[in-house]
Amino acid sequence: MTAPARMKFGVFMAPFHRVGENPTLALERDLELLQWLDHLGFDEAWIGEHHSAGWETIASPEVFMATAAERTRNLRLGTGVVSLPYHHPYMVANRMVLLDHLTRGRVMLGVGPGALASDAYMFGIDPARQREMMDESLGAIKRLMDSPEPYTYQSDWFELHDAHLQLRPYQQPFPLVVASVQSPAGVTTAGKYGAGVISLSVPRDMVRSTSLKDQWAIAEETAAEHGQTVNRSEWRLSVGVHLAESKKEAMADIREGSARVVTEYFGNTLGHEVPDVPRDQIVDFMTDNKQWIVGTPDDCIQRINELQELSGGFGGMLVRVEDWAPRDKLHRSYELMARYVMPQFQGTLTGIQASQQWASDLRETLQVNRRAGLERATQTYEESRQQR
Numbered sequence: 001m002t003a004p005a006r007m008k009f010g011v012f013m014a015p016f017h018r019v020g021e022n023p024t025l026a027l028e029r030d031l032e033l034l035q036w037l038d039h040l041g042f043d044e045a046w047i048g049e050h051h052s053a054g055w056e057t058i059a060s061p062e063v064f065m066a067t068a069a070e071r072t073r074n075l076r077l078g079t080g081v082v083s084l085p086y087h088h089p090y091m092v093a094n095r096m097v098l099l100d101h102l103t104r105g106r107v108m109l110g111v112g113p114g115a116l117a118s119d120a121y122m123f124g125i126d127p128a129r130q131r132e133m134m135d136e137s138l139g140a141i142k143r144l145m146d147s148p149e150p151y152t153y154q155s156d157w158f159e160l161h162d163a164h165l166q167l168r169p170y171q172q173p174f175p176l177v178v179a180s181v182q183s184p185a186g187v188t189t190a191g192k193y194g195a196g197v198i199s200l201s202v203p204r205d206m207v208r209s210t211s212l213k214d215q216w217a218i219a220e221e222t223a224a225e226h227g228q229t230v231n232r233s234e235w236r237l238s239v240g241v242h243l244a245e246s247k248k249e250a251m252a253d254i255r256e257g258s259a260r261v262v263t264e265y266f267g268n269t270l271g272h273e274v275p276d277v278p279r280d281q282i283v284d285f286m287t288d289n290k291q292w293i294v295g296t297p298d299d300c301i302q303r304i305n306e307l308q309e310l311s312g313g314f315g316g317m318l319v320r321v322e323d324w325a326p327r328d329k330l331h332r333s334y335e336l337m338a339r340y341v342m343p344q345f346q347g348t349l350t351g352i353q354a355s356q357q358w359a360s361d362l363r364e365t366l367q368v369n370r371r372a373g374l375e376r377a378t379q380t381y382e383e384s385r386q387q388r
Helices: 023-040 061-071 089-102 117-123 127-146 185-193 212-225 247-267 279-288 297-311 327-346 350-361 363-386
Strands: 008-013 044-047 076-079 107-112 151-154 159-163 176-180 196-200 235-243 292-295 316-320
Touching (some): 008 235, 008 327, 023 061, 023 327, 044 061, 044 107, 061 076, 089 107, 089 127, 089 159, 107 127, 117 127, 127 151, 127 176, 127 185, 176 185, 185 196, 185 212, 196 212, 212 235, 212 297, 235 247, 235 327, 247 279, 247 292, 247 327, 279 292, 292 297, 316 327
Parallel strands (some): 008 044, 008 316, 044 076, 107 176, 176 196, 235 292
Antiparallel strands (some): 151 159
16 A cells, blocks of 8 residues: 555545525635635645536536635635536636646646536537547647647547647646546546546446556556556545534534435436435434444544555545535534544644653653652752842
C-alpha cells in the first residue's frame, strides 16, 4: 500500500438540494459551507455542473468558483466536473485559464462525460458517444494549455483553426483530473493524458463492477501505453460522510434527510435502483454496506484506513456534500473531521505525540529536577532573609 505523507481533504459539491426549498438560499448555504471549510483548513472543493432534474442546481461551476474564490483565502477550487460534451473545448480551456489568473493558481479542472441522462437528452447528445467526446475534448484542452503554438483540429462536433490561448495558464502544469464513476472510461482517459482521478469509494455496479484496485491498474496500464505516468497522490476518493460525538447521534442526524435524497432524487427522479429496505433503515443499509461513513471520528479514521488497503493507496479524501441534516449538524460534522480525522493522515500530530511521549518517559527524572529547583529557590530565599 502506498499512502501519502500528507493526504488532501476536501469536498465534492454537486450539490443536492431538495425540490421545494428556496434555491437562492440553497446556493448561499453552499458558499457559506466553503467559507467554513476554508476556516477549518480543508484543502479543496470540487463543484459540479448540472442542468436538469431539480436537485443539483449549479449550472456553471466556473461562475460559482469565481464567487467562492472571493470569499475564501486558501481553499483550492476545482470543477467537479465540467461535462465536456456540452462545451466547445476552447471555451473550457479559456475560462479555466482566466480563473487560474484571477485566483493566483487556486483552480483545478475536473472533467467528465456528463452524469445526468436528462442533460444529454436536452442537448441532443447521443449517450453512447459521451465518453469518446470527453476523451477527444480533453485532448484538445490539454494541447491548448500545454503549448502556445497554433492548433488546428477538426472533429465531427467541434473545430479549431490555428487556435491558441492568448492568456497562458498561471499554473505550470495546469492540474487536470478525470471523474471515474461506473465504467473504466474515466481512468482510461486519465491514464492517457497523465491526469488525476476522482473515484467513488465504492463503484456502482450498473454495467460493470470495477474495484478500486482495478481502476488504478487500468489507469497505470493506459498511462504506460501512452508514455504517461499517473500518481497515486492525485487519486481522490469521494464518499458520503456524517460525523457526530456518537454513532447513534450521527445516524439520527441524517436518518430522514438521507432517506429523502436516496428515494426522492436517486430513485423517484433519476430512476436509479434504491436499497430494498424500509425508508427509515436506508442510512443503516448504506453505512453497513460501506457506501457511507456515518459515525464518530474514530469510525471515519478506521474506514479511511480500510479504503487505503482496498485501493492500494490514494492521495485525497473528498466528502460528498449532502444537505441531509440541519446546518449546525452539518458544520459540526466537518469540524469533527478537521479536528480529529485530518491530523491522523497529514502528519501534523507526529511531533506533538513524540514530545508528549518523551516527557512522559522522563516524568520521574523531570519531577526530581523540578523539586530540586524548588528546594534550591527556597533555600536561597531563606539564606537571604537571614543575612538582612
